[in-house]
Amino acid sequence: MEIFTEHVNGIMIHKITIGHIHESGCTGCLAALMDNYQGIFTILDKYADLVYGLTLVDVRKIPKMDVALIEGSVCIQDKLATDEVREVRDKSSVVIAIGGCACSGNITRFDRGGQQNQPQHESFVPVSDLIDVDIFVPACAPTPEALRNVCVMTYLLLRGNDEQKALAGMYLKPLMDLARSPYGSKASFNTLMQEVINLGLCMGCGSCAAACPVRAITMEYGKPQGLRDLCVNCGACFSQCPRSFFDHELMEHHEQIMGMLKAVMQ
Amino acid sequence: MANKITVGHVHMSGCTGCLVSLADNYLGLIKILDDYADLVYGLTLADVRHIPEMDVALVEGSVCIQDHESVEDIKTARKKAKIVVAVGGCAASGNINRFDRGGQHNQPQHESYVPISDLIDVDVFIPGCAPTPQMIRNVCVMAYLLLRGSDDQKALAAKYLKPLMALAKNPIASKANFNTLMQEVINVGLCMGCGSCAGACPVRAISMEFGKPQGARDLCINCGACYSQCPRSFFHFEVMDEYEAITDIINGAMK
Amino acid sequence: MNVLGKYKSVVSARSTDKEILKASQDGGIVTSLFAYALEQGIIDGAVLAGPSSRPWQPQPFVATTRAELLKARGTKYNICPQISMLKEATRSYGLDKVGIVGVPCQIQATRKAQLYPIGMRDVPDKIALVVGIYCMEVFPYKGMQLIVEDHAGQKLQSVKKMEIGKGKFTVITERGNVTQLPLKVTHKYEQPGCHVCLDYVANTADVSTGSVGSPDGWSTVFVRSRIGEDVWGKAMAAGCFETKPIDQVKPGLEMVTKLATEKITKNQKTVDERAHFGVGKALRNPYI
Numbered sequence: 001m002e003i004f005t006e007h008v009n010g011i012m013i014h015k016i017t018i019g020h021i022h023e024s025g026c027t028g029c030l031a032a033l034m035d036n037y038q039g040i041f042t043i044l045d046k047y048a049d050l051v052y053g054l055t056l057v058d059v060r061k062i063p064k065m066d067v068a069l070i071e072g073s074v075c076i077q078d079k080l081a082t083d084e085v086r087e088v089r090d091k092s093s094v095v096i097a098i099g100g101c102a103c104s105g106n107i108t109r110f111d112r113g114g115q116q117n118q119p120q121h122e123s124f125v126p127v128s129d130l131i132d133v134d135i136f137v138p139a140c141a142p143t144p145e146a147l148r149n150v151c152v153m154t155y156l157l158l159r160g161n162d163e164q165k166a167l168a169g170m171y172l173k174p175l176m177d178l179a180r181s182p183y184g185s186k187a188s189f190n191t192l193m194q195e196v197i198n199l200g201l202c203m204g205c206g207s208c209a210a211a212c213p214v215r216a217i218t219m220e221y222g223k224p225q226g227l228r229d230l231c232v233n234c235g236a237c238f239s240q241c242p243r244s245f246f247d248h249e250l251m252e253h254h255e256q257i258m259g260m261l262k263a264v265m266q
Numbered sequence: 267m268a269n270k271i272t273v274g275h276v277h278m279s280g281c282t283g284c285l286v287s288l289a290d291n292y293l294g295l296i297k298i299l300d301d302y303a304d305l306v307y308g309l310t311l312a313d314v315r316h317i318p319e320m321d322v323a324l325v326e327g328s329v330c331i332q333d334h335e336s337v338e339d340i341k342t343a344r345k346k347a348k349i350v351v352a353v354g355g356c357a358a359s360g361n362i363n364r365f366d367r368g369g370q371h372n373q374p375q376h377e378s379y380v381p382i383s384d385l386i387d388v389d390v391f392i393p394g395c396a397p398t399p400q401m402i403r404n405v406c407v408m409a410y411l412l413l414r415g416s417d418d419q420k421a422l423a424a425k426y427l428k429p430l431m432a433l434a435k436n437p438i439a440s441k442a443n444f445n446t447l448m449q450e451v452i453n454v455g456l457c458m459g460c461g462s463c464a465g466a467c468p469v470r471a472i473s474m475e476f477g478k479p480q481g482a483r484d485l486c487i488n489c490g491a492c493y494s495q496c497p498r499s500f501f502h503f504e505v506m507d508e509y510e511a512i513t514d515i516i517n518g519a520m521k
Numbered sequence: 522m523n524v525l526g527k528y529k530s531v532v533s534a535r536s537t538d539k540e541i542l543k544a545s546q547d548g549g550i551v552t553s554l555f556a557y558a559l560e561q562g563i564i565d566g567a568v569l570a571g572p573s574s575r576p577w578q579p580q581p582f583v584a585t586t587r588a589e590l591l592k593a594r595g596t597k598y599n600i601c602p603q604i605s606m607l608k609e610a611t612r613s614y615g616l617d618k619v620g621i622v623g624v625p626c627q628i629q630a631t632r633k634a635q636l637y638p639i640g641m642r643d644v645p646d647k648i649a650l651v652v653g654i655y656c657m658e659v660f661p662y663k664g665m666q667l668i669v670e671d672h673a674g675q676k677l678q679s680v681k682k683m684e685i686g687k688g689k690f691t692v693i694t695e696r697g698n699v700t701q702l703p704l705k706v707t708h709k710y711e712q713p714g715c716h717v718c719l720d721y722v723a724n725t726a727d728v729s730t731g732s733v734g735s736p737d738g739w740s741t742v743f744v745r746s747r748i749g750e751d752v753w754g755k756a757m758a759a760g761c762f763e764t765k766p767i768d769q770v771k772p773g774l775e776m777v778t779k780l781a782t783e784k785i786t787k788n789q790k791t792v793d794e795r796a797h798f799g800v801g802k803a804l805r806n807p808y809i
Contacts, residue, residue, distance in 0.1 A: 032642075076455050105453060109445075110448075111453075112475070112476065112478035113478070114478075122478075123452065123454060123455035125453055138639055139640045142639065143640070144642065145641075145643075146638050174637070175637075182437060183441075188445055190441070190443055190488075193364050194364065194441050197367070197378070198360060198363075198379055198380055199331070199378060199380065200377070200716075200717075202714045203600070203626045203659075203712060203714030204602050204661075205603070205604040205623075205630040206581065206605025206607075207605075207607075207633070209605035210604055210605050210607050210609065210641060211608070211639065212640065213640065219602040219605050221369055221662050222600025222602060222661055223367035223377075223600075229482060229484040231483065233445070234640075235639075236640030239637070239639045239640075240633070240641065242629045242630040242633045242807075243807040244807060245807060245808075246629060247808070248808065251629065252526070252724065254635065254725055255747060257636060258645070331713075332713050341799070341800050344800050368664075368713075369661055369662065369663035370663070371667065372667065372671070375664060375709055375713055377661075378713060380804075385802055386799055386802070387800065387802075
């Protein structure tokens with residue numbers, strides 16, 4: 001599978017434009033993106049121009065862009081923040097919620113306000129509570145690989161040939177469905193219980209236990225048990241579970257897709 | 267009383283605690299059965315084998331989807347009853363059955379339990395573990411008034427039941443737990459720190475820290491009491507304005 | 522859907538390693554292949570189902586030596602959450618080239634972890650060899666205990682081997698007692714989550730194997746991917762296995778196809794039934 005790029009005097013004219021929008025989060029998602037090391041250079045060299053990002057890009061106002069990567073949840077008492085996400089939605093073709101805070105609230109669900117010097121900032125919602133979000137990349141932090149994959153696939157969706165567009169569409173569909181589903185934005189260990197275990201879908205593979213960043217899940221007699229007090233609401237367990245979403249047709253091509261991802265990152 | 271309604275108690279996977287709670291109305295239960303409702307179905311209580319036609323089905327417990335008979339029972343209850351009431355956390359939101367992972371002798375494969383609204387349309391939710399005797403009493407009296415009352419009484423009963431009916435149609439309510447209180451009240455800027463949730467929680471999982479609810483989530487049993495007790499989950503002014511009339515009618519009915 | 526999935530080649534095979542064969546379930550394919558891969562540095566460790574403190578309850582563990590590999594021989598027929606150790610293998614154990622063996626659903630989980638590594642940081646590129654085992658269904662531990670102790674009348678501690686085949690669940694004790702139960706008896710104890718599984722031969726593994734289709738003591742081996750082809754080819758060249766063409770053994774590929782079709786047809790029906798499980802309500806379908 002070949003990647004479509006066009007050289008004109010050494011400049012890639014077909015790159016997409018990407019912005020990083022920082023709402024209430026810990027910058028861990030951005031760090032995870034950087035943890036692609038050389039990969040982040042490849043992405044920025046070949047596939048995407050970073051047109052917005054706090055401290056990263058010297059741009060004050062949110063520009064028009066193809067893809068907005070939003071990190072963090074939104075404080076509804078902070079008018080600047082709520083205005084900002086609305087503006088992002090208006091100016092971007094694709095809005096991607098990266099990380100637990102943006103997707104499902106994550107640790108900001110535990111915020112009760114009272115912090116100097118804005119003690120009234122106490123209510124934080126996932127971005128999809130305020131604007132339509134196109135793609136979810138859950139987990140705290142989201143993995144470098146997941147962010148890389150979504151960047152590459154979004155590039156292919158917007159700039160690829162028909163075959164690449166179809167593949168990228170297939171790959172991104174479950175993450176788009178997650179962004180629209182009623183439980184995606186409310187995910188926690190409870191969601192794994194309610195949407196998988198209680199519905200007779202769990203077969204005890206242990207994906208949830210491996211995915212949990214806080215080691216809240218253990219496998220007892222072959223089934224997941226959660227220490228819910230530890231759960232940070234990142235949604236990793238549910239979305240990693242092969243019984244949350246699994247597209248047989250796509251997975252059959254796992255080797256080609258892995259190969260393609262490797263090739264484009266070189 | 268020729269005008270009594272017919273009520274059945276349908277027992278799915280639960281601990282019979284909801285039924286005990288109904289009985290905890292003491293003389294009130296006798297009053298209800300004497301004047302307002304005939305119990306036409308109930309395990310060990312009514313000598314009836316098959317679920318009969320009835321006005322109101324009070325369903326307790328969640329449904330094991332691996333248990334064919336339970337699934338058929340709940341479907342039958344829906345077909346035979348005009349009004350289906352999910353009584354208690356198990357029926358309404360799964361409650362402790364959410365923690366079931368199977369492995370119990372001698373049906374280890376019975377492992378997946380869902381609230382009844384996952385399988386059938388439910389008309390009224392009474393959350394809580396156990397639901398309070400007073401809530402069950404209120405719903406019984408109001409159901410009687412809705413079906414047999416004068417026009418005024420019908421209107422009042424409809425008003426009273428409306429939020430509980432809305433709850434039954436709300437997908438959030440069938441997944442209720444302390445997270446729901448966070449997601450639907452606290453995180454969306456509605457909490458004013460009254461402490462209703464802490465007062466309602468049957469397992470004392472909620473404490474008020476600096477005026478806001480904090481949950482020991484490992485204790486939460488998914489009963490939905492905190493969320494539904496919260497005045498910011500639902501609060502209908504047109505119902506609450508009738509506070510006195512509603513109290514009077516219930517007290518009057520129970521005399 | 523092709524019930525056998527995509528594959529490059531299929532043969533009937535048996536390990537040439539006497540030590541491995543002594544306690545393996547059938548042809549010793551999984552243990553021999555991992556032993557070879559470990560020896561050659563193709564993998565530096567493998568996530569396997571090993572023994573635990575309870576009899577016949579497997580527990581996932583990471584093997585980094587041949588001696589450890591040998592501990593995982595034989596089929597246990599109840600749930601072992603290997604995937605729970607997948608990230609651990611790359612973290613606590615520091616492996617860069619991880620081998621994993623699993624039943625089809627676990628191989629699906631592995632591939633999902635690679636393509637959608639939502640909570641599986643540093644896992645996708647470190648999976649070096651994925652070996653799948655055919656699976657009709659498994660039992661939860663308590664279900665298996667009930668079959669062996671209540672129905673077969675044997676203590677779990679005294680059991681030497683369990684087998685499922687030819688319509689029977691067979692329990693063989695250390696002292697040589699053989700009890701057979703018709704699968705009709707054991708069906709109700711199967712893990713419910715298995716009944717929505719649409720994969721019998723681990724369609725997305727690099728190599729998948731199982732006894733079905735081959736004579737006693739032999740296994741049927743599908744080589745599916747470039748990695749699978751490479752590793753299998755090298756192991757063959759090194760003399761790890763003896764093979765026979767699949768069309769020259771009984772009962773052959775026909776039997777694999779038959780069982781795969783049976784499983785997938787039966788479970789597709791379960792998935793379809795879930796779409797109208799309640800009164801006008803569906804239970805969630807994970808595949809759409």
